[in-house]
Every structure is written in structure tokens, then in C-alpha cells.
Amino acid sequence: MKSNKEKRQDNIKEEARKLFIKKNIEQATFAEIAKNSKVGEATIYRNYPNKGELAMVVAMDYVTDLVNDLEERLSNKKDTHIVKFEKLLDYYIEVFINKPDYFIYMEHFDNFIAHSSEKPSDFNEYEKSLYNIVKVLCDVYSGEKLDNSIDANINVEMAVYTFNITFISLCQKLLLRGKITSTDLRFDAIDELKLMKKIYIDYLKVK
């Protein structure tokens, strides 16, 4: 069971997360997080010395969830590499639909870190977890030999890596859409994601 301290921390993290998504991390203040989580500002400072540390902890929670979900989905040893890659992209589409906050938060967090003079203390650990997402991809990063579902004549590692970052960027851009220009709404976001999935798979698979 969780101690009172843990419950209080969970509560602060949850209110911080909501405010960071609503307002951008830069604009959110400890005063407002304290108000929303019904604790004193000093309590927050005791747990998190500054906003960067708090934003970091929220990011870690998201990434940990994602990596756990992915590991489970990609654990079937009978799946070929190409099936695993398809499952990864399908998972991202599910996150896009059901947990869009994840992509929105990561976009905010990336922008926040890019403009920070100092990186949060757990940033190395976060980097490693992010890299784990890429690592679970099709096992191609673990040094295992490719099975014969994927075209051996292409640079698979670079392709998978590039497709991963491109797909995530597209999800993020599509989520901003509508919030920005109205012409952007010409096509259905899910159709666009499925189109990208199709061309990635076509490129990777044995011809």
C-alpha cells in the first residue's frame, strides 16, 4: 500500500501533468500546481527543487508506461520482425487515439528541455528509457540476426530509427492541428497515419 507521502507525491505529479499539458511547462507555476493539488508551495519544493525536476518525473512516468506496454505487445516470439514493427506503429496509433496526452506532453517536454540551460538530474536515465523504446523495435537493435521478413539489402537500423522518430513527430503535429490552421483539417488524421504505416512496411518488407 502507498504511504501518505507517496499519495501526496502522486497527487502533485498528476496536477503538474494536467497543468503542463494545458499551459505549456514554461507558463505553469508551482503556485498554481500547489493550489490545484491542495498542498503548500513549500511541500512541492521539498519534493522537487525546480520545475525542470518535476517535469522530468512526469516525463519518466509516461515513458515507463510506454516501454512496459510495448514490451508486452512485442513479446510474442512467433511474430516476425515485420509483424513486430507493424505492432509498434499500431500501438502508436492507439496512443494517438486513446492517450494523446502522451504525445502532447513529450512535445512540450522536448521544447522545454531544448530551451533550458540545465538538464534535470535524471535526464540520463530518461534518455536510456527512450532508447529502450527504439530497442524493443523488432529486436533489430539488440544485434539479433534479422529474420527473413525484412529486406536485408536496406539499412534496417537507420530505417526503423528514422520511421520511429518520423511517426512520432507526425502524431505530435497532427495533434496540434486544428488548434492551428483550419486548412490543416482537410484529411482524417488516422488515414494519414495509416498511409505512413503502409509505406514504411512496404519499404521494409522483402520484395
Next chain:
Amino acid sequence: MKSNKEKRQDNIKEEARKLFIKKNIEQATFAEIAKNSKVGEATIYRNYPNKGELAMVVAMDYVTDLVNDLEERLSNKKDTHIVKFEKLLDYYIEVFINKPDYFIYMEHFDNFIAHSSEKPSDFNEYEKSLYNIVKVLCDVYSGEKLDNSIDANINVEMAVYTFNITFISLCQKLLLRGKITSTDLRFDAIDELKLMKKIYIDYLKVK
């Protein structure tokens, strides 16, 4: 020749642009822009009622440049549609290398607009200009019949539209890279952009 008023406005816009890129639009203040452009803060307010209007004018300058460049490059009537699309992507790669500020600014501006309660007054005109970029694409949007360089069995309009937004998002993400995580630097950004270009072209062209 430019009047003194125009020169002063150019100067304010240029200092605003530099500060918006360095600091994010949210963090930049009129006081700092006034200081950098060596005018009084009141002079800026006389020209631009608020930061959104100033950020809008800077965005318009970028987009106008881009549309002019593109119209010139895509004006050769002998180019097939597929060649025009290739030229568009090559142009983005050139911008990525030589004028990365463009992509960085657009990312900041998109985020800023997404979090603003009110849209700047010229926003409709800006939207139209942005849409012109998509319109110059291969003429496919102008209702002209496709030439036989592009596969007529695919939804070309959606594909070109999706590839355009995806390629720009990737450019923006790659520019943030390095500023964020170090594992992100595993592959050369230009190689990744060229890979995406290749798979778009392969998908579009007649098989």
C-alpha cells in the same frame, strides 16, 4: 527606397525574429526587443498592439519568402509532377541546411498559436499563404489532370499533403535533436531526410 518608418519596422521585426528564435515567443518581451532594436517600447506598441501581432508579421515574412522561392523552382513547365515533388523535397532539405531558422520559427509559432486564446488579425491571410505552399506542389491541387509520372491508383492529393506535413515535422524534430537527447544523434539528419524522400517518391511514381 524605404522610408525611415519602414526601415525602423524592418529593424524591429529582425530583432524580434532573432529573440523569438533564441528564447521562444512566450519568453520574449517587448522590453527586450525594444532594447535590441534601439527604439522605445512605445514605438513597438504603436506598430504592433501585442506580441501575437508581431510574431504573426515575422511568420508572414518567412512564408512569403518560401512561397516565392518555391514558385520559381516549380515554374518549369517541362518538369513532370514527380520531378516537381522531388524539387520540393530537395528545397526543404536546402532550407534545413541553409535556413534552419525557418523551420525552428514555424515550430515556435505553431506552439505559440496553439496556446493563444486569440488568433492574430492577419491569421487568415497567413493560412492562405501556407496553403499556397501545398498548392504549388506538383499542381495536383489545382485540379489539373495528373501527368503519367505519378501512379493514378493512389490518392495523390492525400499522399502529397501527408508527405508535406510529415517532412516538415521531421525537419523540425531533427533540428531540435542534439539539443535534446544525445542518443538522437545516432544517424546523420541529411541521410534520414533523403531516406524519407526516397520512400515518398517510390510510393508516388508509376510502378
